[in-house]
Amino acid sequence: MARKKTRKTRSRRRRKGRRFPIPWIKLAFAALALLAAYIAFLDFQVYRQFEGKRWSLPARVYARPLELYVGLALSPSAFADELRALGYRFVSRPRRPGEVARDGSRFRLVTRPFRFWDGAEPSRDLRLEFSGARLESLGDGARRPVALARLDPLEIGSIHTARQEDRVLLRLSDVPPELVQALIAVEDRDFYRHHGISLRAIGRALLANLRAGSVVQGGSTLTQQLVKNFFLSSDRSLWRKLNEALMALLLELRYDKDEILEAYINEIYLAQDGQRAIHGFGLGSRYYFQRPVEELDTARIALLVGMVKGPSYYNPRRHPERARERRNLVLRIMREQGIISRAEEQRARTAPLGLVEAAEGTSKTFPAFVDLVRRQLRRDYREDDLTSEGLKIFTTLDPQVQWALQKSLARRIAAFGRAQPELQGAALVTSASNGEVLALAGGRRAGFAGFNRALDARRQVGSLLKPAVYLTALEQPRRYTLATRIDDGPLEIESGGELWRPENYDHSFHGEVLLYQGLAHSYNVATVRLGLELGVEAVIRTLRRLGVGGPLRPWPSLFLGATELSPLEVTQIYQTLASGGFHTPLRAIRAVLDETDQPLQRYPLSVQRVVDPVPALLITRALQLVVAEGTARSLAGRFRADAGLAGKTGTTDGLRDSWYAGFDGERLAVVWLGRDDNQPMGLTGAAGALQVWADLFRRSGVSVLRPAVPEAIEWHAIDRETGGLADNGCGDPVQLPFSTASALPEPVSCRAAPRRWLKRLLR
Amino acid sequence: MKTLPLLLLVLTTLAACTSTPRRYYPPVVEQGDAAAGRDEVPPGEPLEPGASRPAPRATRAVVALLDQARAQLRAGDPDAAAAVLERALRIEPRNPRLWSQLAWVRLRQDLPAQAEQMALKSNALAGGDARLQAANWRIIAKARRLRNDADGAVAAERMARDLEARRP
Numbered sequence: 037m038a039r040k041k042t043r044k045t046r047s048r049r050r051r052k053g054r055r056f057p058i059p060w061i062k063l064a065f066a067a068l069a070l071l072a073a074y075i076a077f078l079d080f081q082v083y084r085q086f087e088g089k090r091w092s093l094p095a096r097v098y099a100r101p102l103e104l105y106v107g108l109a110l111s112p113s114a115f116a117d118e119l120r121a122l123g124y125r126f127v128s129r130p131r132r133p134g135e136v137a138r139d140g141s142r143f144r145l146v147t148r149p150f151r152f153w154d155g156a157e158p159s160r161d162l163r164l165e166f167s168g169a170r171l172e173s174l175g176d177g178a179r180r181p182v183a184l185a186r187l188d189p190l191e192i193g194s195i196h197t198a199r200q201e202d203r204v205l206l207r208l209s210d211v212p213p214e215l216v217q218a219l220i221a222v223e224d225r226d227f228y229r230h231h232g233i234s235l236r237a238i239g240r241a242l243l244a245n246l247r248a249g250s251v252v253q254g255g256s257t258l259t260q261q262l263v264k265n266f267f268l269s270s271d272r273s274l275w276r277k278l279n280e281a282l283m284a285l286l287l288e289l290r291y292d293k294d295e296i297l298e299a300y301i302n303e304i305y306l307a308q309d310g311q312r313a314i315h316g317f318g319l320g321s322r323y324y325f326q327r328p329v330e331e332l333d334t335a336r337i338a339l340l341v342g343m344v345k346g347p348s349y350y351n352p353r354r355h356p357e358r359a360r361e362r363r364n365l366v367l368r369i370m371r372e373q374g375i376i377s378r379a380e381e382q383r384a385r386t387a388p389l390g391l392v393e394a395a396e397g398t399s400k401t402f403p404a405f406v407d408l409v410r411r412q413l414r415r416d417y418r419e420d421d422l423t424s425e426g427l428k429i430f431t432t433l434d435p436q437v438q439w440a441l442q443k444s445l446a447r448r449i450a451a452f453g454r455a456q457p458e459l460q461g462a463a464l465v466t467s468a469s470n471g472e473v474l475a476l477a478g479g480r481r482a483g484f485a486g487f488n489r490a491l492d493a494r495r496q497v498g499s500l501l502k503p504a505v506y507l508t509a510l511e512q513p514r515r516y517t518l519a520t521r522i523d524d525g526p527l528e529i530e531s532g533g534e535l536w537r538p539e540n541y542d543h544s545f546h547g548e549v550l551l552y553q554g555l556a557h558s559y560n561v562a563t564v565r566l567g568l569e570l571g572v573e574a575v576i577r578t579l580r581r582l583g584v585g586g587p588l589r590p591w592p593s594l595f596l597g598a599t600e601l602s603p604l605e606v607t608q609i610y611q612t613l614a615s616g617g618f619h620t621p622l623r624a625i626r627a628v629l630d631e632t633d634q635p636l637q638r639y640p641l642s643v644q645r646v647v648d649p650v651p652a653l654l655i656t657r658a659l660q661l662v663v664a665e666g667t668a669r670s671l672a673g674r675f676r677a678d679a680g681l682a683g684k685t686g687t688t689d690g691l692r693d694s695w696y697a698g699f700d701g702e703r704l705a706v707v708w709l710g711r712d713d714n715q716p717m718g719l720t721g722a723a724g725a726l727q728v729w730a731d732l733f734r735r736s737g738v739s740v741l742r743p744a745v746p747e748a749i750e751w752h753a754i755d756r757e758t759g760g761l762a763d764n765g766c767g768d769p770v771q772l773p774f775s776t777a778s779a780l781p782e783p784v785s786c787r788a789a790p791r792r793w794l795k796r797l798l799r
Numbered sequence: 800m801k802t803l804p805l806l807l808l809v810l811t812t813l814a815a816c817t818s819t820p821r822r823y824y825p826p827v828v829e830q831g832d833a834a835a836g837r838d839e840v841p842p843g844e845p846l847e848p849g850a851s852r853p854a855p856r857a858t859r860a861v862v863a864l865l866d867q868a869r870a871q872l873r874a875g876d877p878d879a880a881a882a883v884l885e886r887a888l889r890i891e892p893r894n895p896r897l898w899s900q901l902a903w904v905r906l907r908q909d910l911p912a913q914a915e916q917m918a919l920k921s922n923a924l925a926g927g928d929a930r931l932q933a934a935n936w937r938i939i940a941k942a943r944r945l946r947n948d949a950d951g952a953v954a955a956e957r958m959a960r961d962l963e964a965r966r967p
Contacts (some may be wrong), residue, residue: 083912103860103886103890104862105858105859105890106859107858107860123864154879154882154883154886155879183862183863184863184864205899431875448842455962461882466894468936469888470885470889470892472889577870616923617923618916618919618920618923627882638878638882640881640882640885641885642916643913644916644918645916645920645923649922649923652923701893702892744893744924745926
């Protein structure tokens with residue numbers, strides 16, 4: 037029985053065993069399904085990566101293109117600086133785009149083609165001749181005159197997220213065939229035959245490694261390397277490799293060979309530049325050689341291709357010998373594969389590495405300016421689009437002016453900084469007629485990102501606001517002229533329950549002065565008295581018209597600039613004055629193109645007349661007299677006598693802020709110096725900011741300011757003492773414009789009457 | 800089955816480090832050529848009445864750009880013409896004829912307010928050039944009519960006539 041029982045049990049067990057396989061098959065199916073799901077998941081991952089990388093392109097930011105035409109004010113050395121910054125190569129005979137020959141003030145160059153927002157500029161063979169600081173002739177290769185040409189614009193930055201790497205996207209058709217062939221020959225000879233992984237390559241690598249006793253060769257295909265780059269991981273586990281192989285196969289199923297190759301060329305890691313990872317041959321070429329990949333010669337192509345194997349091990353800047361050996365090996369392979377001839381190999385082998393550092397003193401990154409661009413763009417675009425859509429941003433930055441500004445600011449601050457190591461500064465330069473921002477400095481170290489004082493430092497503006505008071509007066513021609521006498525004697529006013537006694541900077545009073553002199557010498561008391569006559573509300577209305585947006589307190593201290601503005605806001609006010617009374621919104625961007633070079637947006641010129649031509653001329657003349665005989669007169673001796681420069685100094689209590697806002701016929705510049713902690717730093721507007729301004733305009737050149745004179749204007753010689761119409765006996769009268777609506781001052785006879793100063797002296 | 804937690808871990812980490820590709824383009828903001836077809840300038844005619852010869856100060860570069868702007872306007876692309884005129888103005892910012900041309904193009908771009916402002920800017924720089932000033936007042940009159948300011952248009956036309964009468 038016992039036996040039977042046992043058998044029974046056994047048979048039951050067997051039967052049970054027969055029933056079991058069904059769940060096992062289920063499980064196997066489940067595992068298979070899971071595997072399929074996993075493969076589908078990998079496929080999706082690799083697809084996402086591929087598509088994401090393909091399209092995630094930071095916006096590129098360009099400076100203004102240099103326009104070349106006869107009469108252009110530019111020195112040959114400044115032209116050479118710009119070419120160097122653009123990565124043009126100085127050769128004896130230019131043949132290819134990006135090459136230039138220089139013979140003193142004569143240049144011959146082949147320009148690069150470029151697509152602008154308003155059309156394409158073809159590559160051109162140009163001959164230029166400068167005379168002094170002017171372009172005297174411009175012709176093509178056959179010496180036919182050329183009316184106008186423009187260079188490709190300097191790339192001054194890109195807008196990408198902190199995590200994102202910077203890239204220059206290349207189309208396969210843009211890449212020199214030599215580079216593609218060399219890459220395949222060196223890294224993956226079977227590329228066009230395999231399906232993502234190459235057993236032959238793995239076998240070959242295995243054999244080589246066995247022979248050498250260590251890992252000397254990898255069996256990864258380009259596709260595998262691309263996958264590895266997508267997920268950038270140093271993990272070398274078998275699991276990882278299996279995943280990579282699987283993804284490589286999947287990638288090959290989805291995309292054709294050329295698409296994979298194009299992605300590889302844009303994705304491969306080539307160098308580390310501080311925080312910035314250099315991916316792709318496009319950016320790599322610029323990083324090592326300062327030129328686009330289309331312009332690389334055989335030796336440089338071989339150097340780049342050689343670096344793929346180990347970007348830090350073969351880094352040509354750190355290990356030049358290693359990099360050279362690797363390059364020559366690549367050249368040998370290229371010759372063996374019939375990509376280049378033996379002669380070409382020989383020539384390239386003897387060539388230097390050809391590395392080019394960014395040109396000295398002509399840096400190409402202007403973070404403070406790009407900050408302004410970014411803020412203006414944020415009004416119109418989402419941050420995501422800026423960092424991923426490959427937009428091209430054409431800005432107004434003029435590298436020549438920017439370099440001059442950086443040098444002037446750094447040099448002057450360094451000189452003042454010996455006594456004031458905490459001294460900081462900021463400045464903006466704009467084009468007077470159209471409001472384009474040509475240059476911007478956000479601090480003494482212009483090349484560094486950080487607190488952007490030009491946009492964000494809000495400081496007391498002091499006397500910079502005075503022109504608004506005088507303009508308000510001059511807009512009433514029946515009441516005021518530039519020669520109206522105003523009182524600069526002691527003054528007491530009640531303001532907010534307190535007694536206020538404004539004082540002049542020199543702590544003295546000047547009695548009766550002419551209206552223009554009140555501004556020219558920046559007399560506080562005369563200005564307050566004039567302001568009180570006009571009313572603080574009237575002056576605020578004028579400030580609003582000139583472009584002040586923020587809150588303004590309607591107190592008499594406003595006449596002396598008791599309000600805080602950023603250098604950018606001050607620039608907007610003076611922009612209106614510099615353009616003859618036309619409010620012109622400041623612009624840092626001209627146009628935005630999408631990735632396919634289609635215009636997305638233009639930022640057209642717009643102007644708005646906010647001051648009539650007559651008072652606009654009167655205030656301009658007064659601002660010219662600030663330079664001719666007032667607080668900025670130290671400028672007059674430093675520039676040609678007929679330059680007609682206009683401007684205004686600004687100094688605040690205890691010498692905490694030093695300002696100068698000034699313009700010539702073409703440009704306006706506003707400079708601020710001070711300390712971030714708002715402590716006194718010992719400089720007036722004239723001693724500090726004005727010096728930077730002078731340095732800047734000496735470097736970048738001045739153009740004569742000849743304000744447009746409306747028909748309703750008469751000019752008269754005025755006696756500086758009395759404000760009367762001067763006769764021949766008056767020594768050194770001042771020429772002043774008068775509105776035809778104004779009553780002219782009484783004539784004075786200087787011969788007859790005793791001098792007024794004599795009278796004053798006797799009093 | 801031991802690998803399942805690992806697998807899940809890999810899945811989640813992989814999922815975490817990918818980003819979604821998106822293609823979104825902001826719309827083109829500038830006006831299209833809604834104004835095209837209106838006020839056609841006959842071929843060969845100057846852009847703006849009264850400016851039959853290039854200004855004496857105009858450099859070759861500016862003349863070339865003016866020609867280009869004319870061609871673009873004839874081709875019905877006032878936006879392109881405006882961009883070219885702005886380029887010319889960067890070379891000669893104080894040339895009143897360029898401002899006047901741009902005023903005319905702004906009309907064609909259906910931007911009458913800016914057309915008036917550009918014409919005022921041209922007048923501010925025009926000095927004693929009564930003919931150019933008259934042409935600018937004609938543009939201003941047109942701009943005001945487009946903005947339904949009939950009185951303003953009449954006043955502008957009167958200014959234009961007065962200036963024209965000054966000429967011999």
